Amino acid sequence: AAMACVAATPAQAAKPLTIGFSQVGAESEWRTANTASIKAAARQANINLKFADAQQQQQNQVKAIRSFIAQRVDVIAFSPVVETGWETVLREAKNAKIPVILTDRAVKVSDPSLYVSFIGSDFVEEGRRAGRWLLDYAKKNGDKPLNIVELQGTVGSAPATDRKNGFAEVIAGNPKLKVLRSQTGDFTRAKGKEVMEAFLKSEGKNINVLYAHNDDMAIGAIQAIEEAGLKPGKDIVIVSIDGVRGAFEAMMKGKLNVTIECNPLLGPTLMQTAQAVAAGQPVAKRITVQEGVFPAEVAAKEFPNRKY
Numbered sequence: 001a002a003m004a005c006v007a008a009t010p011a012q013a014a015k016p017l018t019i020g021f022s023q024v025g026a027e028s029e030w031r032t033a034n035t036a037s038i039k040a041a042a043r044q045a046n047i048n049l050k051f052a053d054a055q056q057q058q059q060n061q062v063k064a065i066r067s068f069i070a071q072r073v074d075v076i077a078f079s080p081v082v083e084t085g086w087e088t089v090l091r092e093a094k095n096a097k098i099p100v101i102l103t104d105r106a107v108k109v110s111d112p113s114l115y116v117s118f119i120g121s122d123f124v125e126e127g128r129r130a131g132r133w134l135l136d137y138a139k140k141n142g143d144k145p146l147n148i149v150e151l152q153g154t155v156g157s158a159p160a161t162d163r164k165n166g167f168a169e170v171i172a173g174n175p176k177l178k179v180l181r182s183q184t185g186d187f188t189r190a191k192g193k194e195v196m197e198a199f200l201k202s203e204g205k206n207i208n209v210l211y212a213h214n215d216d217m218a219i220g221a222i223q224a225i226e227e228a229g230l231k232p233g234k235d236i237v238i239v240s241i242d243g244v245r246g247a248f249e250a251m252m253k254g255k256l257n258v259t260i261e262c263n264p265l266l267g268p269t270l271m272q273t274a275q276a277v278a279a280g281q282p283v284a285k286r287i288t289v290q291e292g293v294f295p296a297e298v299a300a301k302e303f304p305n306r307k308y
């Protein structure tokens with residue numbers, strides 16, 4: 001690291017903050033943008049970032065957090081791959097007096113003092129937005145019965161659970177909307193394609209709608225739909241979540257109908273929050289993000305404004 005403190009007088013030369021960050025993995029375009037945002041924001045804030053990639057394995061995150069505790073970092077931040085199973089390691093961090101900030105995904109713990117703040121989207125609301133778009137679509141298209149298949153995110157992860165629940169809550173408002181099949185595609189393109197192939201094999205032309213918990217699975221599924229000789233976006237209406245560049249490209253080709261935005265650019269807020277926590281200032285327990293809905297009709301116009 002550059003010794004920026006060399007030119008400063010000793011009194012001004014504050015030791016740069018060290019943050020240990022455990023990332024979920026590199027499973028999606030969203031995740032790539034999230035990692036880039038965190039690394040860039042750390043550099044900008046002159047924060048020493050220790051970055052660990054857990055490859056979607058909770059045990060790797062637990063190991064990384066323990067190693068951050070052993071190294072006595074100033075703040076630990078992580079995006080928990082699943083919601084449960086964190087009590088023990090978070091208790092260890094608390095006993096070591098190292099504050100923990102959650103980014104992106106939530107945890108379920110009985111003791112909320114095990115973390116200081118959670119920065120990230122409202123995934124239930126994202127699922128509701130996907131459902132509302134579909135209700136609206138059904139209404140505009142003759143209110144026919146629609147059979148839905150659902151590609152879930154990682155089992156036990158906050159975004160998969162919440163996006164499923166938010167969507168189900170809203171589509172319950174129209175009895176003609178029915179979820180035929182729902183299975184995990186682990187938030188990846190490869191799994192999204194594989195599971196969509198299986199859906200097409202068992203349900204064939206009965207499928208009217210695909211709801212994918214992220215754009216990457218939708219993009220994988222688009223390939224499967226095309227290989228089955230069907231037109232994605234037309235024969236099968238596709239609703240997904242994230243709003244990454246790949247989704248906008250698919251919408252501009254008419255292959256995806258709508259993406260519900262989930263903002264991955266959490267880096268600057270994370271660094272500000274970590275600095276505040278380290279300085280002993282109070283921070284909000286819950287910090288959410290402003291997000292929109294982008295149907296295919298606006299894709300070409302919005303594309304140049306997209307940051308990820």
Ligand code: GYE
Nearest residue numbers: 027028030104159187214
């Ligand atoms: O939607 C998906 C990624 O946790 C919000 O994780 C994040 C989700 C995101 O793999 O693409």
